Amino acid sequence: MNNFEALIENLDPKLFEKIYSQSTEPDKKTLLAIQSATRELKPNYNYLEIGSYLGGSIQPHLLDDKCAKIYSIDKRPAIQPDARGIDYLYENNSTARMLEKLNEVAPEKMDKIITIDGDSSEISTSQVPDKIDLCFIDGEHTDAAVLRDFKFCQSVLAENGAIMFHDSHITYIGIADSLNYLDEKGISYRAYILPHIVFVVEIGDFPLHKNPHILERLIDNHQSYLFSLQTNDEFRRFANRFPFRQLRNFMVKRRKNNISR
Numbered sequence: 001m002n003n004f005e006a007l008i009e010n011l012d013p014k015l016f017e018k019i020y021s022q023s024t025e026p027d028k029k030t031l032l033a034i035q036s037a038t039r040e041l042k043p044n045y046n047y048l049e050i051g052s053y054l055g056g057s058i059q060p061h062l063l064d065d066k067c068a069k070i071y072s073i074d075k076r077p078a079i080q081p082d083a084r085g086i087d088y089l090y091e092n093n094s095t096a097r098m099l100e101k102l103n104e105v106a107p108e109k110m111d112k113i114i115t116i117d118g119d120s121s122e123i124s125t126s127q128v129p130d131k132i133d134l135c136f137i138d139g140e141h142t143d144a145a146v147l148r149d150f151k152f153c154q155s156v157l158a159e160n161g162a163i164m165f166h167d168s169h170i171t172y173i174g175i176a177d178s179l180n181y182l183d184e185k186g187i188s189y190r191a192y193i194l195p196h197i198v199f200v201v202e203i204g205d206f207p208l209h210k211n212p213h214i215l216e217r218l219i220d221n222h223q224s225y226l227f228s229l230q231t232n233d234e235f236r237r238f239a240n241r242f243p244f245r246q247l248r249n250f251m252v253k254r255r256k257n258n259i260s261r
């Protein structure tokens, strides 16, 4: 077993060590578990992600000989809107900088990376001529962008494949809209959350959940539930502050919504 095989089999976060990635340790393990399950179902898989920044989430796929192609779609805007109501800034965010960093990880494997600058509303599916087996949505964290990215991913996905969302505690409305979209189209799927906040949608016959690594993380998904609610608790604390608490109480009493009959 070579070093890479041993590291992925152990879901070792060392596979993320060369490029900074905005993921928690449990998320890194989940991403590796999904990668491990994907390469088992589909050796020679194609990976696509929307939102790459420095290439942190690309690095384990770059190192993987069972990953044939990597598509990285990133608009790299100066300011990124976000459903939490705060605009986020990514300084020095460029494709050239990402490629430089990835080149330090595995220079001999760089030819499998295809970069596309833009967002999913501006680019054509013909720019992704390969059928994709695994997608990761981690671009603009707004409801509309998440649904748009999901539709793009679904349209380039192989008949059987999976789409993951990062930061699902922020993008949950876009995720719910994405599942409604599949329901409306009559497309069968299985969807679940893995610790901390990676939401997975298996489309068609792509049973990642049967992989022991995924099963183990599924059983531990209390971590996802609690992490998401605890992270979002700042909004409840805000709503309970003076004068919002008093105002809410006043409105509820006026409408008599606080009475159980």
Ligand SMILES: C[S@@+](CC[C@H](N)C(=O)[O-])C[C@H]1O[C@@H](n2cnc3c(N)ncnc32)[C@H](O)[C@@H]1O
Pocket: 020, 021, 022, 023, 050, 051, 052, 053, 054, 055, 056, 057, 073, 074, 075, 076, 077, 080, 090, 093, 118, 119, 120, 138, 139, 140, 145
């Ligand atoms: C959270 S970072 C990605 C982090 C990366 N996946 C990782 O784990 O290291 C978000 C990225 O999304 C990109 N982005 C922002 N808005 C976008 C959009 N509308 N379409 C595509 N990418 C976008 C930003 O340029 C940024 O690089």
